[in-house]
Amino acid sequence: MKKIVLIIALLSPWFIYAQNKSNKKKGPSTYDLVIGTYTTGSSKGIAVYRFYAENGRLAYLSEIDGVDNPSYLTLSSNNKFIYAVNELPKGEVSSFSFEPKTGKMVLINKQPSEGADPCYIAVDKAQKNIFVANYSSGTVAVLPLGTDGSIGKATQTLHDAGHGPNKERQEAAHAHMSILSPDEKYLLYNDLGTDKVNVLRYKASKDKPLEPATPSFVSVTPGDGPRHLEFSLDKKYVYLATEMGSNVHVFDYDNGKLKQKQTVSLLAEGFKGQTAAAAIHLSPDGRFLYVSNRLETNEIIVYSINQETGELTFVQRQSSFGKNPRDFAIDPTGKFMIVANQNSDSIYVFRIDNATGKLTPTGFKLDIGNPVCLKFAPAM
Template sequence: MKKILTFISILSAMTSVAQKKSDYPKSYDVVVGTYTSGSSKGISVYRFYTESGKLAYLNQIDDVSNPSYLAVSSDNKFVYAVNENDQGEVSAFHFEPKTGKLDFINKQSTLGGAPCYISVDKRRKNLFIANYAGGNIAVMPLNEDGSIAPAAMTRRDDGHGPNKERQEKAHVHTAVLSPDEKYVLYTDLGTDKINITKYKGGKDNPIVVANPPFVTVKPGDGPRHLAFSNDKKFLYLITEMGSSVVVFDYDNGKLKQRQEITLLPDGFTGQTGAADIHISPNGKFLYASNRGDANDISVFAVNQENGELTFIERNTTGGKGPRNFAIDPTGRFILVANQNSNSIVVFKINPDTGRFLQAVSRAEIGNPVCIKFAPAE
């Protein structure tokens, strides 16, 4: 009887694992934003296969100037892209997941130069755009047909940091919604701040300054990208010039710094430029990319009780300039956009240890700088 019960227990565990695997589609669309100063002409779409990690080209839309950062709507019907130019614009596209086809809808001014980041709320009411050169965040309302309306408001930062070349003024780098979408947080590389605003969602003054309105990091670190923990209790910041990850306790729009940990090995003296940061789907690991002479991705274990990080390993990215990367929804692959070597490299990772295993595929594409997953159907 005991043997029968043991067998049933093992069979149940195997069924549970199988069910978890079957929860994921076998394929996804991968939408890729680029800089169009080289061979790329716009946005490309690939099919990604979750069992093999292979990429297959699907479609592209040309004549889109510098679509350097993308957002896919929660209903999977629309893709929005910043046009990272001096005049600052944002474009809307209808998206057909089965074919990967993108059709242009319209374009609007972001009221600030060099927009470099975009996010969209789940209800598809507003876009939030970080204008790097303009030093401001713009809130852009969305119409029912997916088109973009003129900006409802902008909020500009003032000030500077100690680095006279990089921090001569405000440089807003991200605009991220909190998991409950009650707040919008945006980083300012130029003033070493994370700004915090309440998101009201209406047409008039959709975001208002929170209390406290910001937190600061070490002068000269240059805040860049943000990632929330899966349990929503912690916020992680990657600093571009400091090449570090800063851990914050997060509670209803309030931040308290807990830890700062470097991305660099002891004795490193080369050029750096930390870029992107993501949490694994199971919430156990954090990944952070670094450019310059480093060209690597660091892996950290996430303490599930206090959110603190412990270094695991550092990996080359198979190219140069890993500006952006994405972890596939199954948590078994990581796709790295190597901007300066015109490639996306897919690595298999161990979801139980967080470690890189091996490169499994590669796609040649001009200056890739943003990767977004979308369900294929």
Template sequence: MKKLLLIIALLSPALTFAQHKKTLPSTFDLVIGTYTTGASKGIYVYRFYEDKGRVAYLNEIDDVTNPSYVTASADNKFLYAVNEGPQGNVSSFTFNGHTGKMVLINKQSTQGADPCYVLEDKEQRNLFIANYSSGSLAVLPVNKDGSIAPLSQLVKDEGSSVIKDRQQGPHVHNVILTDNEKYLMYTDLGTDKVNIMRYKASKNPPLTPADQPFVSVTAGNGPRHMAFSEGDKYLYLVQEIGGVINTYANNNGNLKQIQSLSMLTPEMKGNIGSAAIKISPDGRFLYASNRGNANDIVQYAINPENGTLTFVSRTSSLGKGPRDFAIDPSGKFLVVANQNSDNVIVYHLDPATGKPGIVVTNIQVGNPVCLKFVPAE
């Protein structure tokens, strides 16, 4: 009986994904956010064909300052991008999935410095912005026409940690909502904490501290980005300064650490700079990126019984500074944005092992730092 249950547990994610895959469109738009301090002009859109990982340029919008993180609304009609700088803003755009055309609607101040992440709730009522340099979390309401209203709540972190040149104060970096959107969690690289809030869109303010208001990581590790497993049973956290991934069991907003793994090889020397973390659509594998001197993508298998990770593979990013990457919704391709070498690499993923294999596309884009897949109309 135990063997039968284990087989069912192993097959369940694959069966669920196979059912979901039938409803997937065959083409997507690949939206690329950039830093505009180099060769880039703003946000770029490419048509992505999931049959062979081919891409075709569609459109771009310039006169957008440092759109370093971009997200799409739940109905895919709008795009939102942070404008990273000393006086931070967030911009909204109409988005045509067929043509890739973007039109600016408006922008609002995030009341903080260097916003680096934006997330919208499913009901399209609020945007959540991570103001990195000023160490705050901003909440801005969204109107039905996609325009952004002025800030409604600002959660300001306090404190510091042990790496004096990196953690002299709070640095909010990433925001994530549970699937039921009752809880919001955000990382603070400067204070070595994952903060936990209750979220209720109809309340004023919408965010209040949870019963467990935060969890701390090992001092000096620097929490960066997070990913939930299906059903929010496990939370995975990549830590930028330490090059470490933590695994937490999640029980209604209460986190309990169950594993901590180094992403680095024993011979790794020099800068680390771990960055993005993503889970494959079928839930079998987790991937995370290293920048610094490593410039690679590390792959782990996820144990379906307890959520723990086991190392599978390590792949060169074929560039410098893989700040972000994405897995296409079909689960066939992994796309890596190499910020410091101005290229976006598309790898084919082995369907059995999940390992990145042959390179099918190399896109030349200036300072790419964010990748988003949006269904094409």
């Protein structure tokens, strides 16, 4: 009798559904790694590599040339389009169609970035606008998008006046990042030249979608040089890496308002050499923060995040095995980190310990000219 009951249970629709559901993959195991570069060396433009999450390996897929200095890029939320800056004195932004399965890219169009040396680009989830930070001219521009992925002429350009104490690097405004808040109600942009994080309200429906928030900015230590920032997963905290000071500032965040609560140095005790912080990213589970530092440091610094307060505790200092780790990316599974060493034409893969956040080199190296920006996309 017990055997008959067991057989009936095993054949029941509920049991079969539960088994099928449990046997399904929890997301893709392969991804595309899209790489932005400087084309002043051996690189031709944007490259795409297939990334295998089970072993951390990379395999070449495609490359598009004739694109000048696509140093920073972003992908649309549907992964059909790539938007890249062209970091030149007369700055431009470029749009490409993208096929994740093959890695194929086709240029759609270009537009002026309304500034010199654009160094950062972001796109909203609805694919209405892109936001470009022009470093040398200190401007932030908003450019509308067509349904075909094309970029229209800028509808708004903003410029922050002022300067910082460093006469060589902070003689004027230098916009370094323009990023939307997770709810996309605000745009935050970091200004290395004025030591400020500027905050603007964003309303996509308006002809000029950005307007100053109240308060409209928060300042950091003079001479620190804000570069990149990252939001915590619970949206309660913001982590800001400063290029010139090599610090990480922790802010409480609430509806466009920032309040500083902690500052940690990226430098080892007693270090006196040249340094310049670059990229800052969270682990996918939000438990660890990683920051790259360049020049005479060339390392990734790891911090654990207190989940109650958002504050940081030092965990590890790991060599990048190259010169100037300009960017890095953590794969969506959280198992591996890919590090781009701009000045040594190399990319290295590191394994991430899920329990401690520590990095261990896998030994895998990719030779590629002047890698600057790394973005993951599902390989559909």
